[in-house]
Amino acid sequence: MGNSMKAAVVHELGKPLGLEEVPVPQPNENQVLVRIAATGICHTDLHAAKGDCPVKPQTPFIPGHEGVGTVAAVGRAARGVKEGDRVGIPWLHTARGHCPHSRTGWETLSGAHGALVTAESPKAFEQAFDRLRSRGTMALVGLPPRKMSPPIFDMVLKRITSRGSIFGTRQDLDEALAFAGSGSVSAHFSWNSLESLNDIFARMEDGKIDGRIVANLQ
Numbered sequence: 001m002g003n004s005m006k007a008a009v010v011h012e013l014g015k016p017l018g019l020e021e022v023p024v025p026q027p028n029e030n031q032v033l034v035r036i037a038a039t040g041i042c043h044t045d046l047h048a049a050k051g052d053c054p055v056k057p058q059t060p061f062i063p064g065h066e067g068v069g070t071v072a073a074v075g076r077a078a079r080g081v082k083e084g085d086r087v088g089i090p091w092l093h094t095a096r097g098h099c100p101h102s103r104t105g106w107e108t109l110s111g112a113h114g115a116l117v118t119a120e121s122p123k124a125f126e127q128a129f130d131r132l133r134s135r136g137t138m139a140l141v142g143l144p145p146r147k148m149s150p151p152i153f154d155m156v157l158k159r160i161t162s163r164g165s166i167f168g169t170r171q172d173l174d175e176a177l178a179f180a181g182s183g184s185v186s187a188h189f190s191w192n193s194l195e196s197l198n199d200i201f202a203r204m205e206d207g208k209i210d211g212r213i214v215a216n217l218q
């Protein structure tokens with residue numbers, strides 16, 4: 001790996017990102033360096049770039065938390081991976097400066113015993129809720145930047161259970177990669193380039209992205 005890498009950098013919250021060459025970070029003894037092959041572009045990245053979260057990230061920073069790639073260097077004390085391994089990055093390296101995960105797509109389970117809301121839009125919540133049967137369970141994953149008012153009247157009448165679910169642990173990632181590797185799930189996504197990031201963010205903000213856009217960095 002060379003000394004520099006291409007990156008989209010947030011220098012000022014709410015402003016377009018600059019695409020530039022930056023130094024390749026050196027892993028400390030407990031870290032590994034990963035050459036990123038592709039990364040999903042998430043609404044969480046947009047929130048971070050705009051500073052939508054209550055805790056503002058410090059600039060400059062490089063968004064992106066859905067990378068997959070190849071281990072390029074391994075710190076002296078790092079265990080479990082070796083150079084050349086294909087790996088995926090869990091989103092939660094450190095909670096500081098990051099919004100929790102949200103997605104631009106949304107799904108509801110069509111067994112209306114349960115509904116899973118992964119989108120951050122109130123509309124997705126309403127649609128999922130409307131499909132729930134009495135005594136159904138609503139699992140909330142996506143995090144709207146603004147407060148939402150749950151339909152308490154209907155929740156009481158239908159005896160709905162609602163619970164939040166945060167994820168992003170290494171075990172979650174292991175299981176997700178195993179699901180994907182076995183062909184049990186297929187991702188709804190399209191390829192794009194890092195150079196289009198500001199345009200992708202604009203479309204994301206307008207709610208015009210269907211599924212996930214993945215930046216191809218190879």
Ligand SMILES: [Zn+2]
Pocket residue numbers: 042043044065066091101102
């Ligand atoms: Zn994400």
